[in-house]
Amino acid sequence: MAPRPSPASQPGPAPDPVTALDRIAFLLERDQAPTYRVKAFRTAAAVVAGLTPDELRRRVEQRTLGELKGIGPKTADVIEQAQAGRLPGYLADLESRPSPVPTDGAALLAAQRGDCHMHSDWSDGGSPIDVMARTARDLGHEWVVLTDHSPRLTVARGLTAERLRAQLRVVAELAAELAPFRLLTGIECDILDDGSLDQDPDLLARLDVVVASVHSKLRMEEPAMTRRLLTAVRNPRVDVLGHCTGRLIGGKQRPESTFDADAVFAACAESHTAVEINCRPERRDPPSRLLRRALAAGVCFSIDTDAHAPGQLDWQGHGCARATACEVPADRVITTWPVERLLAWAGAGR
Structure with missing residues (x-):
């Protein structure tokens, strides 16, 4: 299996589902979000990475992502939006926030x-x-x-x-x-x-x-x-x-x-x-x-x-x-x- 892109990489306007989930987790970690929230997106990314393209497409079309252990409503929304070629709203909101890291240096x-x-x-x-x-x-x-x-x-x-x-x-x-x-x-x-x-x-x-x-x-x-x-x-x-x-x-x-x-x-x-x-x-x-x-x-x-x-x-x-x-x-x-x-x-x- 090829290595997944680093979550530090800025995704394009329409990242694939795994990239989108990993990027969300990265930004939540940087912002000191609760561990359980970060884990939800990292877990979902691992689940999606284990699916074949056909199975992912079928589950998105049939709206059955939630049947998979490790994928909840929020992560399913991100996956469906990314699979449709759109920038997920959850990711867009995080990317629009100012970085908590100071720029003085x-x-x-x-x-x-x-x-x-x-x-x-x-x-x-x-x-x-x-x-x-x-x-x-x-x-x-x-x-x-x-x-x-x-x-x-x-x-x-x-x-x-x-x-x-x-x-x-x-x-x-x-x-x-x-x-x-x-x-x-x-x-x-x-x-x-x-x-x-x-x-x-x-x-x-x-x-x-x-x-x-x-x-x-x-x-x-x-x-x-x-x-x-x-x-x-x-x-x-x-x-x-x-x-x-x-x-x-x-x-x-x-x-x-x-x-x-x-x-x-x-x-x-x-x-x-x-x-x-x-x-x-x-x-x-x-x-x-x-x-x-x-x-x-x-x-x-x-x-x-x-x-x-x-x-x-x-x-x-x-x-x-x-x-x-x-x-x-x-x-x-x-x-x-x-x-x-x-x-x-x-x-x-x-």
Whole structure:
């Protein structure tokens, strides 16, 4: 079966039913719609993709789409309108709405070549690797790093060493299909309580990019958290320090972890470890005051979506707007770099 078009692709005036359903799901994800609503359109797209053209045509003509498990009244309307050669009204309404992603960092956003932090359904993401990679490509990226979770984060189905090795084989096959677009290997590795990393060191050395993040004991006392982060960012296998304060803002709130930011950012600069500017609307981490201190310390940055679904890969504008407001120069942002420069930089410490 041929791969489905990426939902990031702008459909024409009369998209086919699968393209229309996938595009609706993408826009709902970007707009932070409830998961159940997104799932309805993704499920319907999968059902339609499994039908033969004759069966789809027959069901549309006989108005029996609703008999299929996974297709409801709204998704059936979209399918029927698209099958008739019309732009579905539901999709037209979504396309007409202004994007929730800020445009203040448009110039920096235009300079982005990749994204160092995204998840697939191998851990806690909602879509297969190939869908995530094709979406990143169709958004204009030249490369993207797959960074599913490490084993300690069991709630996110973190990858054991065995599963990570299996994923590397899958990525190698898919990367060959997607060339010249580059799908890079990576992981979001838990920083353990003592600052060590939650994965086999030899396996980490095989990866293109390692993002290291704290996901547990976020309220650790400041001296201990400082030691924890210093140990992690000085590890030669760590390339990016992910969402450094662990804060959550908006509806579900969580306070920042406390640590000696100047000491940690100085260690990042010395060790050539980038500080992530996390683009998730509920994170936007680090806060702007710490972003400015990291800039003064001389670190590089990675503007990452931390996407868990295709539509979230379109969130990079959040980070670009914040970086622009803090006057972060584009050349200090590793996600603006060509892939060869990124890989040379990431491999230099190993």
